[in-house]
Amino acid sequence: MLEKDVVLVVDDSTTARSAIINVLRDHLYCKEIVEASDGQEALRKLRQRPDIDWIFCDWEMPVMAGDQLLKEIRDNAETAHLPFIMITSKSDRDSLVTAVQLGVTSFIVKPFTVKKLVEKVLLAQGRMERRNAERTRVNKDQKVRLTGGALEGVEADLIDISLSGLLMLVPSLKAKDAAVFDAFKANIDTPHSTDTVVLPCQTIRLEADPLHPSRTETIRLAARFQPMDEAARKHLVSYIEAIARQTRAAASKAN
Numbered sequence: 001m002l003e004k005d006v007v008l009v010v011d012d013s014t015t016a017r018s019a020i021i022n023v024l025r026d027h028l029y030c031k032e033i034v035e036a037s038d039g040q041e042a043l044r045k046l047r048q049r050p051d052i053d054w055i056f057c058d059w060e061m062p063v064m065a066g067d068q069l070l071k072e073i074r075d076n077a078e079t080a081h082l083p084f085i086m087i088t089s090k091s092d093r094d095s096l097v098t099a100v101q102l103g104v105t106s107f108i109v110k111p112f113t114v115k116k117l118v119e120k121v122l123l124a125q126g127r128m129e130r131r132n133a134e135r136t137r138v139n140k141d142q143k144v145r146l147t148g149g150a151l152e153g154v155e156a157d158l159i160d161i162s163l164s165g166l167l168m169l170v171p172s173l174k175a176k177d178a179a180v181f182d183a184f185k186a187n188i189d190t191p192h193s194t195d196t197v198v199l200p201c202q203t204i205r206l207e208a209d210p211l212h213p214s215r216t217e218t219i220r221l222a223a224r225f226q227p228m229d230e231a232a233r234k235h236l237v238s239y240i241e242a243i244a245r246q247t248r249a250a251a252s253k254a255n
């Protein structure tokens with residue numbers, strides 16, 4: 001359900017917007033619903049409301065159509081991660097292919113039933129949760145600077161990262177006072193950029209390196225991310241996407 005989420009509904013038809021809003025409010029229990037009548041107004045609302053979590057959009061609209069809006073959103077690093085549900089009377093295969101190529105999250109054909117809309121949202125939510133848990137392996141030379149508590153000033157090697165947490169190799173002596181549930185911040189330099197991602201973390205596991213159990217100079221530290229502001233979340237998403245692109249490029253060269 002969407003009880004913690006702010007949703008943007010974009011449709012030039014007041015009747016269509018009302019139908020979508022009724023489902024979002026009465027069946028998916030949205031925290032807040034923002035409305036726009038075309039793509040350009042939707043972009044203005046997104047700039048005004050960076051806390052928007054979902055977009056439900058018609059395709060055929062004046063001023064800026066749904067496919068143009070989708071492209072703008074996917075091309076912008078600050079909004080590229082937002083789930084985008086296209087609700088449209090277009091049902092031909094070419095339209096579906098176009099929407100998929102542009103990065104649509106889900107596609108619903110009008111007229112829709114309450115059951116169909118709820119099912120599509122829950123399926124999309126499940127896919128996003130699975131994606132959030134997927135870990136992206138990083139280059140072995142990626143360093144993380146830790147600040148706070150027992151880990152103040154420690155430099156670690158990042159092993160992998162996801163939208164929910166990270167895994168690192170930490171020098172044993174420098175982490176000797178660390179404990180499960182400790183809070184700290186992970187500072188990671190982003191590739192091809194001068195930006196640093198600062199992520200609030202909580203330790204959830206300390207263990208010997210299972211790949212090299214006889215080594216005692218380092219331990220593995222797993223952490224989950226604590227609640228973070230929108231800017232930090234967007235930096236995290238951008239960092240993971242950059243690492244994934246590097247991995248794909250390296251694999252392509254190897255082949």
